[in-house]
Amino acid sequence: MAKLLLVSNRVPWTVACAGGKGVLKPSSGGLATALAGTHARGETLWVGWPGDLGGLDAEARQAILDELQAQRVIPVELSAEEVERYYEGFSNGVLWPLFHYLLDKVRLDTDQDWDAYASVNQRFAEAAAERAEPGDSVWIHDYQLMLVPRYLRELRPDLRIGFFLHIPFPAYEVFRILPWRELLLQGVLASDLVGFHTPGYQAHFVNASRRILGAESREDGLDYDGHHVALGDYAIGIDAEAFSTTAASPSVMARVQEIRQDLGGRTLILGVDRLDYTKGIPQRLLAVERYLELHPEMRDSVLFLQASVPSRERVEAYAQYRKQVDEVTGRINGLYGSPSRVPVHVLHRNIPFEELVALYRAADVMLVTPLRDGMNLVAKEFCATRGDDSGILILSEFAGASADLREAILVNPYDTGAMAEALDTALRMPPGQARARMRALRKRVITHDVHRWAEAFLRDLHAQGPSPHPMAAHEAFLPSLLEDASDTERIALLLDYDGTLVPFTERPEEAVPDPDLLALLERLARIEGNELHLVSGRGKDVLDAWFGGGPFILHAEHGLWRKAGPGSPWTARMDHSPGWKLEAKTVLEGWARNFEGALLEEKDHSIAWHYRQVRRGVSSQTLQAIRDSLRPLAEREGLEVLEGSKVLELRLRGAHKGLAVDEALTTQGTLVVALGDDRTDEDLFRALPPSALSIRVGQGPSRALTRLPDPRAVRRFLEDLAAGLERIPRKALV
Structure with a gap:
């Protein structure tokens, strides 16, 4: 039976060490x-960091590992340095502040922290890949693990992969600041489904993916690197029943009465947050100060209680933040307090669950005013406890929850005066109006709980289904390929270039082969009995400049031209006349003027219209209109319009990559291996002999026998193929 693997930075249990022994809390x-709840109710495993096991002796460590196994937890153990660099350094020193728009707190001189982030993400992916079985689904969570989907896809392309971001995704102009922006997007885009809390966060992700990577937007998601990624917004909820039931329990109700008595008739205004600079606690305190300034008659009638749960205390920014909160609190109490009463009280400690519920239930007004928040569940927890529909919620419009909790009083947390006015409105609101608002809020919170959230995401993830042609790690087919090679006189490798050997670039001229690639190709070509063909849509001049000096057979303009090796002339594979090019160029230049970033690539006997750099993309309707505008010329001159990856190309009909497969490659004793990534390579696959191995790079419909995920996987395959062929006894290849 297929199972679900949950992957997150932390797991539901944390190891606490004392005296060499450990206990799970x-x-x-x-x-x-x-x-x-999802873990408890389903056939699941949970991959994550359980905390530091370094203080345990061997016996205690094994006992903890056994206990974690019993809880179906797969631990990823991290060293203190890894935690410092991956978690505190990069995740919380770079991604957290930037995604929350607090750019002054972002550290960008963190190359070592980035290396640790990538390394730890790789380990999480390896742990999931090792325990997953065919048909399983993997649900990866949050900003600490944005690279895991790609690493996991490379290791286990047979798995169904979901990713959920629990914090805001920032606007493009903010996200583009990151030096690692491309890699982070590529990591997430290896998923089958990506979830966000709000449509706004999803829209920001789409915009960044299009403008930075050239991903193509579809109605239900994005297409990138031959892979379709579904997107959706799923507003997370809480375990509303647990809060509602606990709030109604006799022990909590008794505690509520105690709190009310201690207040001595004062109105309780409550704030509950982690002590985090995104939560807007100083701004909230300033709003309370402004309220007390404007309404001196209320100074002895209200108490603002801020419960601040300690958070990331080892990070300097958080220590400074606590100091700021304490200083503002001291000033307010000095101005407006008395020997017997202060208007502001701050609790800086962890609060047990029942005590927290009692505070929610006792409060008259709840202030939830983060500067930016992915969702903010405190607001929903407060509503769930209000069984009598009392209480008023003041909520930041920059919290994701504001999209759900529309009956709250919404405020701009940067506007101190407006927040003070919202406090006054809340405290003067007629009881009937307040109850009507809370009744609607509570109903929505109870209906849209955390279980419904998880079920919705997993339903959509399972609906993606496995790929009809699942990509394979090359270790799955390399042994049989080498076995066939040992009985073969000649091996012909036919390799596409762009999208197969190298990733796509914004400008075609930037995809220059690197020294490692050239060395690998030459190594393959020089193995006795090997023949290496580069079959590309590039023009003759480019292929000559990049590969003309190597022991390769070159095929330019999708097979129209062939060069047998260094020093050989280019020969045409078809009769042709380029007289049509001027008219075609005029038509395509007209379209290019309408799309900033579009460019023409003119070859000897074809013209390509590239739109990878068009920031807003080009719609399918526009592409069809371009094809329609070229149709009269194509029909008259015997041409065809071919659509590739972010490119339309007009070429001679019949001038396709299948021309690279000549009679010599179809003879007995020749093993043909062909790799390509797009529609143009399907002509090559179609022309191959039945004994050939065809490999599609990336997703998309294909007649290829198997797949590899991306150019990085292709290089690893070719490296292992070269090593394997070099080990075959030379007599088998002659």
Whole structure:
């Protein structure tokens, strides 16, 4: 039976060490809490970091590992340095502030932290790949693991992969600041389904993917590197029943009465947050100060209680933030307090669950005013506890929850005066109006709970289904290929270039082969009995400049031209006349003027219209209109319009890559291996002899026998193929 693997930075249990022994304690993080129900109810494994096991002796360590196994947890153990660099350094020193638009707190001189981030992500992917079975689904969570989908796809392309981002995805102009922007997007885009809390975050992700990577937007997602990625917005909920039931329990209700008595008739305004600079606690305090300034008659009638749960205390920015909160609190109490009462009280400690619920239930007004927040579950927790529909919620419009909780009083947390006015509105609101608002809020929170959120995402993930031609790690087919090679006199490798040996670039001229690639190709070509063909849509001049000095057979303009090796002339494979090019160029230049970034590539006997750099993309309707405008010329001159990866090309009909497969390659005793990534390579695959191995690079419909995910996987395959062929006894190849 197929199972689900959950992958997150932390797991639901944290190891606590004391005296060389260890015990598992429930984790307090919101993500662990949100997914606990899914883990408890299904056939699941959970991959993540359980905390530091370094203080345990051998016996205690094994006992903890056994206990984690019993809880179906796959631990990824991290060293103290890895935690410092991957988690505190890059995840929380770079991604967290940038994704929350706090650019002054972003550290960009963090190459070592980035290396640790990539390394730890690789380890998470390896742990999931090792325990996953064919047909399983993997659900990866949050900003700490944005590279895991790609690493996992390379290791286990047979798996169904989902990714959910629990924090905001920033606008393009903010995200583009990151030096690692391309790699982070590529990591996430290896998923089958990517989820966000709001449509706005999803729109930002689409825009960044299009403008930075040239991904193509579809109605339900993005196409990138031959792979379709579905996108969706899923507003996470809470375990509403747990909060509602606990709030109604006798022990909590008794505690509520105690709190109300301690207040001595004062109105309780409550804030509950992690002590994090995104939560807007100083701005909230300033709003309370402004309210007390404007309404001196209320100074002895209200108490603002801020519960600040310690967070990331080893990070300097957080220590400074706590100091700022304490200083503002001290000033307010100095101005407006009395020997017997202060208007602001700050609790800086962890709060047990029942005590937290009692505070929610006792509060008259809840202030949830983050500067930016992916969702903010505190607002929903407060609503779930209000069984009598009392209480008023003041909520930041920059919290993801504001899209769901529309009956709250929405405020701009940067506008101190407006927040003070919102406080006054809340405290003066007629009870009937307040109850109507809370009734609607509570109903929505209870209906759209965390279980519904998880079910919706997993339903959509399973709907993606496995690829009809699943990509394979080359270790799956390389042994049989080498076995066939040992009985073969000659091996012919037919390799596409762009999208197969190298990734696509914004400008075609930038995809110059690197020294490692040239060395690898030459190594393959010089193995006795090997013949290496480069079959490309590039023009003769480019292929000559890049590969003309190597022991390769070159095929330019999709097979129209052939060069047998260094020093040989180019020969045409078809009769042709380029007289049509001037008219075609005029038509395509007209279209190019309408799309900034579009460019023409003129070859001897074809013209390509590239639109990879068109920032807003080119719609399918526009592409059809371009094809229609070329149709009269194509029909008159015997041409065809071919669509590739972000390119339309007008060429001679019949001038396709299948021309590279001549009679010599179809003779007995020749083993042909062909690799390509797009529609132009399907002509090559179609012309291959039945005994050939065809490999499609990336997704998309194909007649190829197997697949590899991307150019990096192709290079690893070719390296292992070269090593394998070099080990075959030479007599088998002659």
